[in-house]
Amino acid sequence: MFASAETITGTVTNKTTNKPAAGDDVVLIRLQQGMQESTRTKTDAKGRFTLDVPDPGLHLVRVTHDKANYFRPAPPGTQSVEIEVFNAAAKVQGVSGEADVMRIQSDESGNGLRVVENFFVKNESTPPRTQFGERPFEFYLPPGAVVEGSAALAPGGMPVQASPMPLGDPNHFAFIFPIRPGETRFQVTYRLPYNGSFRFTPKVLMTTDTVAIMMPKSMTFKPGASAPYSPVTEETTAQTFVARNVTPAQPLEFTVSGNGQLPRDQQQANQQDGANGATGADTAAQSGGGTAATDTRPGGGLGNPIDPQGTNDPWAKYKWWILGALGLAMASGAGVMLKGNTSQTTAPLAVGTGVIGGNSLLASLKEELFAVETDRLQGRLGEKEYAEQKAALEIVLRRALARNERGSSASDGTGPVV
Incomplete structure (x- = not known):
């Protein structure tokens, strides 16, 4: 039975002018077997829109404003979304x-x-x-x-x-x-x-x-x-x-x-744990475990950055990415997303065509969990926003993993069924 909302309503606001964005194209994209356009509409004079949701599953809502695209994830059960857009120019001061x-x-x-x-x-x-x-x-x-x-x-x-x-x-x-x-x-x-x-x-x-x-x-x-x-x-x-x-x-x-490889063993283990159903929070906890005396990972022992935005120390913000395990997770995770796809000619996201294949859905969900954890650690997400986004992503990830296991047991084991 289709348990998702039958429609998604929303409002698009132009944050350059702080006014409703009227006449923008709004598209519902289905994230299964590639990115497929499901339904589309336009915003009204007050920036409002309604999209029909004809099928269950994970979707993206895409709004095009001044030829640039803006996205919001729409997990199953999403009823409304708020999307911010901006006026665009070829070169922008700042x-x-x-x-x-x-x-x-x-x-x-x-x-x-x-x-x-x-x-x-x-x-x-x-x-x-x-x-x-x-x-x-x-x-x-x-x-x-x-x-x-x-x-x-x-x-x-x-x-x-x-x-x-x-x-x-x-x-x-x-x-x-x-x-x-x-x-x-x-x-x-x-x-x-x-x-x-x-x-x-x-x-x-x-x-x-x-x-x-x-x-x-x-x-x-x-x-x-x-x-x-x-x-x-x-x-x-x-x-x-x-x-x-x-x-x-x-x-x-x-x-x-000279020759040498950067240590990745700990992070690869964490990635495998994620593939077995660990949440972004679990993986972040594993990555951040240990003490300064015992943790030998790149960035191990640094602890939580005192100045995550780099206000006082310009280097502080990049310790997290360059030396910290979450940074390595992002780098290696994006590589996982791209494996096997380098021969494909894929139009860039900015011009409005699909860029995430169906086989990359699990990797994309895990990467979004890492991104949510990183934003929380760097102070970009409040506790309420963090809890809401993490809970929604975990639900979708668990559903995708369950479907993957069912598909694998019913097939010859050649790949996930997502």
Whole structure:
């Protein structure tokens, strides 16, 4: 029996003008066997809409305003949603780089480097607007980089596949993804040819608060003569070097040599626990367990950040992501989402087509739980919002896991039935 609400009502507010968003397209997207459009409508003069819900399951509500898309999850039983949108422009004052974080290690053969690079972009525009056009976020990769996976995370959203678009000059790319007010994160995983030494010449295209390089202790880091890197002094099983308040003209070159892999055993165990039904809170508790004397994970022993937003210490916020287990969970989890999908040509989320395949639903739900936990730890979610969002996601995750087990027992075990 269909237990979900038969309709979803909602209101769309333009937070640039603080007025109702009239005439915006609203679409209900069904998250099963890919992202499929279910029903659509438009907002009325007061920004209100009603969507028919013809089938049970997990849905997304998508609103398009000024060609940029805004999403809200709609788990089974959702009756109403409130969605905020913003006016958009190709370039918006107040957009800058929060951090460029590179995690570098050699592969087991020693003939290649594997790099996971995360870009944190903040939009502090006043009044708030979305930066969106032909190339909302541009970046460079090292020569010879072969992209293996990529993802984007909008403020308050879940990680989704978003393919970088090559631009005219070599190694120059852009994510066609809206930079909404708040913090947007991009992740690119790539491989580099390696003969025991590699010279990186990072190039930031906007003023960036922090550039960080994380690598195994068994490898050697040598900064360029004018590069402003300094080591992070926390005792961890990895080494990290940072440059702060970086401008586009600033030299950032460095050379890495030697071989080694970053420790991931603890996080992989946590990911497996999540696959067996652990909640985001359970996994976060496992990741944060132990004492400063016994915890040898990257970032272990740091405890809860005293200044999670980095108000007093610009580095504090990124300890969580770069050194902390939740940061590693996000990086590895997005990689799980993208495995097997690198050969697919998927339109970016910003232009309104599906980017989360059916086989990635469980991974997406677990990543959203991690995101909720992270937002709570960083003070972005109040206790009431945290409890509501976590409870809704846990219900959907349990249902998906139960269906997966039933499907696996009824099939030949070749894959989940979600």
